[in-house]
Amino acid sequence: MEGDVLLTVRALGYSGQLLEEDALLQAAGEGPRSPQFTALCSWLASELKAVSSLEECITTTTSPEDSETFQLEVSGLVSELQCPYPTLTTGNVTSRLNNAESCLQLLLFLGSELQAARVLHARRPSLAQHQVPRDTGDDGGEILRELQALCQALGMAEPTRDVPVPQLFRDLETQIRDVSSGLVPDGVGKPLLSRSLDPDQWEHLKEIHRAMCIEYECRRQMLISRLDVTVQSFHWSEGAKQHKAVMVQSYEPLRQALCARSGITLAHLLSAREDLSVITKTTCESSREKTACPVNKVLMGPVPDRGGRPGEMEAPMPTWEDRRGGGGGGGGGRKQKWRGKGRKHK
Template sequence: MAAAAAVLNALGYSGQLLEEGALAQGVEEGASSQHFTAACAWLVSQLNEVSLLEERLTPTTGPADAESFQLEVSGLLSELYCPYPSLTTGDPTTRLNDSERCLQLLVFLGSELQAARLLRSKRHPRGQHREPEDAGGGDGSAQTLGELQALCQAVGVGKPTPGIPTAQLFTELEDKIREAIAGLPEGTVGKPLLSKSLEPAQWEHLEQIQQAMCVEYECRRQMLISRLDVTVQSFHWSERAKHRGAAMGQLYNPLRSSLCRKAGVTLAHLLSAREDLSIITRTTSRSVREKTACAINKILMGPVPDRGGRPGEMERPMATWEGRRSGGERRDGGDRKDGGDWRQEKRRGGKGRKH
């Protein structure tokens, strides 16, 4: 009992189990205890922050949730390769009916968390510079955390505390969102575009599709940005632009720096998409042009010089044969420009012309 309390205290746990007599009562009740299951869920959430875990634990709200909690524990211990047979063998719904096994579970999860934190500190020592994580790379934990914090700020929940259970946080968010939607006029928020729940394997496949599309559109955005740079660079070639290069740069550089080649589209955008996004509208339709039309569209181009480029209107060039412009024997047998042929003069015994 003392070992489990010492481990929880060393890891920074500040829940109800540290109170006098609460730990003994919690392990005695096992999976039916809200405090015990909340402590296990806290350890797993902390472990998830420093390592890659797929399984999660949801704290129970009463004895009715004890069976589902023990099934989650069984999957978690299987992922962590737990070496204790008492926690991994037998009926998974009765493994936590003994207080010694509950204490063993707390100590095991605490030791796993300590080891994970130690390994992380060795990879990233204090004071060592760390590169910021890419929004589209890695395990996506930083991106998910940023989106969750933005959601909490938008609905007025506040920044989530590190020890709050995931189920409790999402319950508060759902209540706040439903309360905000209820105060809006009817029809303001449309129906979701994705209305079907997906299995974990389907979510993984969907994430792979999303990553492939991000790579594709990143290439397209980079191509468009390069074309823009080349076009703007061509404006500096004129004589008038040479004296206005600094002014042009002051206007263009802030706009250019705001362009990013990263797509920035995540699965969160899919979850928030409404059915109206599936309606395809022509960009030249009257309803769209009412919002996109501007004064520059009314400027007409004047006459421009004919640049040609029509092969059907051109005649085929005739082949021309020219003699050697320098001295030496001609090989085409043609007449010289002065009308004479030195071969004929030689046959007649002539000396030819002197050069």
């Protein structure tokens, strides 16, 4: 059995003091009284907890007096893992690890559980990791930015990589409740999205959001290109050539801040209130209460008529002129010339 234990812990990446068979057998013979044995058990339990939703843990002992506490912790751990070995789950708690065979069986059981947990974790990283996402990819970066903005708005520290997601959301919920308690009733307003969506509906909503982002990114890129062409035309004049460096220095910071990619995310939909769906005209009474000013009361006087009405224009009439040059030609030496709409026919 000790050979299987050595192969297992080496494959799992263990680099402690029990990589030799003799050292392993000696530590297993001492059992909970051996700090090396308890350290290996603690390492396996900590690695197992990192890739699963394990609650129990094992603490490394520093002296033989801590052996009883260690065995109590082992009992809770194997019970949570639903260990199938009766020698590790039945009988007196402080006497289950009194022989080397039981200790080796415990190491082999924890090692096999860790191997299985790592395989499941690799197959389902989004469900097994339970940690704040890294800023990699569109979805992960978007989630991380939204969490950072939320923590900043609530006056909390930015989330780090080692913070479990359930703990982070519990802290956020507590802080939001504290902040909301100081607001007036219905001060925030009712949400625009008033119903819950199932996973399939969320996927359809994401597809709609992606399509709209592509559409608006194209439009924003077109507007930015028009702006670049317009600003470039300003440099053509002789007076602008003398101040080209100043113009570029003033324009470049503003241009770099313009981004074609849309910053609207699904989080904006969740935070939208009902009043966002109410569209009012700028000339309505409620809007004019805040936008009215004395300039609006100034009346323009009579202005000259500049014309430009196609319905009142007359069609141009053709004109006939004598031929000024000589030369033979039919028609009694005369040439007809019609002028109309800028075209000449001879």
